[in-house]
Amino acid sequence: MEKPRGVEETPSSEPMEEEEEDDDLELFGGYDSFRSYNSSAGSESSSYLEESSEAENEDREAGELPTSPLHLLSPGTPRSLDGSGSEPAVCEMCGIVGTREAFFSKTKRFCSVSCSRSYSSNSKKASILARLQGKPPTKKAKVLHKAAWSAKIGAFLHSQGTGQLADGTPTGQDALVLGFDWGKFLKDHSYKAAPVSCFKHVPLYEQWEDVMKGMKVEVLNSDAVLPSRVYWIASVIQAAGYRVLLRYEGFENDGSHDFWCNLGTVDVHPIGWCAINSKILVPPRTIHAKFTDWKGYLMKRLVGSRTLPVDFHIKMVESMKYPFRQGMRLEVVDKSQVSRTRMAVVDTVIGGRLRLLYEDGDSDDDFWCHMWSPLIHPVGWSRRVGHGIKLSERRSDMAHHPTFRKIYCDAVPYLFKKVRAVYTEGGWFEEGMKLEAIDPLNLGNICVATICKVLLDGYLMLCVDGGPSTDGSDWFCYHASSHAIFPATFCQKNDIELTPPKGYETHTFNWETYLEKTKSKAAPSRLFNMDCPNHGFKVGMKLEAVDLMEPRLICVATVKRVVHRLLSIHFDGWDSEYDQWVDCESPDIYPVGWCELTGYQLQPPVAAEPTTPLKAKEATKKKKKQFGKKRKRIPPTKTRPLRQGSKKPLLEDDVQATERIPSEPGPDETGGPAGFPGADQTTCKRWRKPLHLPLLSPRLHPGLCWRDGEGRELPLVTASCAGAGLHSFMPFTSSSL
Structure with a gap:
């Protein structure tokens, strides 16, 4: 009776000598025949890694990894191979593609001992199950596929970062492909991006200084016409945030085929990854005939180079793990009245950013902020420090909301960013x-303010002088160590325009006269936190910044000015009146490529306003004057192009959509003030400008649902998580070649 397939492949029936494979690096015969190879003389046993991690060595000894370190496919004189030779092979257990000569056992059906054992074990289990069910045993039993750790992580990141929704809407990385192209934007205008090392709250910021020009990586070869995915080695030409400009080895000084890539993607790997995972290296088709000895060429190019660590993908996943979970309760500022807090529940976590739902609000009454934001606190914080809080019970209709059904605990205090300890001896704020x-x-404004109340733990309640409110509803809370408060004359000393109280002129305002007239005193300069780290930001650097007027949006932005640790952020495509002051360590600014890394869609710069038809101009004249300063109109959602480069004039449908836009906010509409998004315009009358909406089309986020201008629900995307890290690549020696 014939044994079931796979049972005969048990390790006991295989001599261990068969695990040792020939390490000769044969060169691929180009793109004319997938089975054509070069038998050029001098092929020697070699390894691209002089040293490897202890884990890799242990795995090789146990037979977990293929013994052939690297498989180079290169052009040369083709010849046919009759035996098993170096033909492509697919492991029947894990699906890894490699060469037959590197596979385990005589039949070359498995890439390692582990796969052979797993296949045999699963076959036996399937056979026993079939007998128990009264079914005849089959020759080929169904097995449970397993994958190597790198394949598992790669599949996870790819599944989280790509795909489409039921209505065909692209999600994750697929959605980003249709959006803003940072590489083209930086190259066309010769812009410089802020390095990742400037942002303390992003993944692996400390290690990113090691990313430098000339670093080598293995990337997917997009210039190859072969039936399977192949890779090639590339050099880093330029780094811009998480994105790098790469050039395939072999092009040398030819930059015509350079391409941008995010180091957090699953198609970028350290040198040696292809060898460990039996992936094939193939030179780009454009230059496949440029060299006859690709192995020797690569050996010379790789000596002394730097590369990514072997656990690159593992670090990506670990660096994007965040302590906040859906269902955690906390206190957050009330966006309709910034002088108090409200209870909220974490609904979504994307790259450290939290979407919070107010317990006593509607299902779409949300608030976006970073987990390090000073606007969120643990439950009980307001009562402890003496801050106002809105006391209300949870709405009955919210009990059926998926997020509120998962509430299981209050967020513990250690999850929140700690503030600096304060000492009140020797004088304090009064x-x-x-x-x-x-x-x-x-x-965008730095104003004259007054301390209205001193809370515990160093917190202060402030109000802007000249505000319309007399009941304290426009008070706001800053910590004494905050970098958003400054001593008197700070703006004057640093040539910053100060917004004076109502009734005073900017150019004639004088602090001494004002203090004497109001019979008040300025807070001592020694009480302010004025330390300035070497943050690395410079004027003109590009980054991705949260629009704190509408914090669910992250936009393309520029560092317009640097004053010590204070940064003036300008949103590309918008007027300067919408600039925002942020601290250099603000969690609301991110390096180039962060949105792509996390799957969060980036708002592109606003294109120049197209020529408006006469009918549209007449329609706008009939509209009432809006509250605050009016922004340039953006094309409606239905006609707004996905790509930045395509610009279309307004159509008749656009005019009709423009006429439907209300000229004044409705009673239930809220605006997102800077720092306290979504504050009610009628309550916060001091807010002098409308919502900052860089793109009217709804943003895409996992598990959420936005509404367009006509009230229709639009589904959102799933985010992926990634990160990176580096280490020095070991130099080669003659013995390793």
């Missing part, structure tokens, strides 16, 4: 003291 502070309802 009520009535004057200072300068960034207006939380308009982050």
Whole structure:
């Protein structure tokens, strides 16, 4: 009776000598025949890695990894191979593609001992199950496929970062492909991006200084016409945030085929990854005939080079793990009245950014912020420090919301960013003291402010002088160590325009006269936190910044000005009146490529306003004057192009959509003030500008649902997570070649 397939492949029936494979590196015969190879003389046993991690060595000894370190496919004189030779092979257990000579056992059906054992074990289990069910045993039993750790992680990242929704809407990385192209934008305008090392809250910022010009990586070869995915070695030409400009080895000084890539993608690997995973290296088709000895060429190019660590993908996943989970409860500022907090529940976590749902609000009454934001606190914080909180019970209709059904605990205090300890001995802030502070309802302004109340733990309640509110509803809370408050005359000393109280002129305002007239005193300069780290930001650097007027949006932005640790952020395509002041360590700014890394869609710069038809102009004249300064109109969602380069004039449908846009906010509409998004315009009258909406089309986020201008629900995307790290690549020696 014939044995079931796979049972005969048990390790006991295989001599261990068969595990040792020939390490000769034969060269691929080009693109004319997938089975044509070069038998050029001098093929010697070699390894691209002089040293390897202890884990890799142990795995090789146990037969977990193929013994052939690297398989180069290169052009040369083709010849046919009659035996098993170096034909492509697919492991019947894990699906890894490699060469037959590197596979385990005589039949070359498995890539390693582990796969052979697993196949045999699963075959036996399937056979026993078939007998128990009364079915005849089959020659080929069904097996449970397993994959190597790198394949598992790669599949996970790819599944999280690509795909489409039921209505055909692209998600994750697929959605980003249709969006903004950072590489083209930087290259066309010769812009410089802020390095990842400037952002303390992003994955592996400390190690990113090691990313440098000339570093080698193995990437997917897009210039190859072969039936399977193949790879090739590339050099880093330029680094811009998480994105790097790569050039395939062999092009040398020819930059015509350079391409941008995010180091967090699953198609970028350290040198040696292809050898460990039996992936094939194939030179680009454009230059496949440029050299006859590709092995020797690569050996010379790789000596002394640097590369990524072998656990690159593992670090990517680990660096994107965040402690906040869906269902955690916390306190967050009330966006309709910034002087108090409200209870909220974590609904979504994307790259450290939290979507919070108010417990007593509607299902779409949300609030976006980073987990390190000073606007969120653990449950009980307001009562402990003396801050106001809105006391209300959870709405009955919210009990059926998926997020509220998963509430299981309050977020513990250690999850929140700790503030600096304060010491009140020798004098402290007092009520009535004057200072300068960034207006939380308009982050582009630094205003004259007054300390209205001193809370515990170093927190202060402030108000902007000249505000319309008399009941304290426009007070806002800053910690004494905050970098958003400054001593009097700070703006004057640093040539920053100060927004004076109502009734005063900017150019004639004088602090001494004002203090004397109001019979008040300025807060002592020694009480302010004025330390300035070497942050690395420079004027003109590009980055991705949260629009704190509408914090669910992340936009293309530029560092317009640097004042010590204070940064003026300009949103590309918008007027300067919408600039925002942020601290150099703000969690609301990110390096280039962060949105692509996490699957969060980036808002592109606003294109120049197209020529408006006469009918559209007449329609706008009939509209009432809007509250605050009016922004340039953006094409409606249905006609707004996905690609930045395509610009279309307004159509008749656009005019009709424009006429439907209300000229004044409705009673239920809220605006997103800087720092406190979504504050009610009627309540916060000091807010002088409308919502910052860089793109009217709804943003895409996992598990969420936005509404367009006509009230239709639009599904959102799933985010992927990634990160990176580096280490020095070991130099080669003559013995390793």
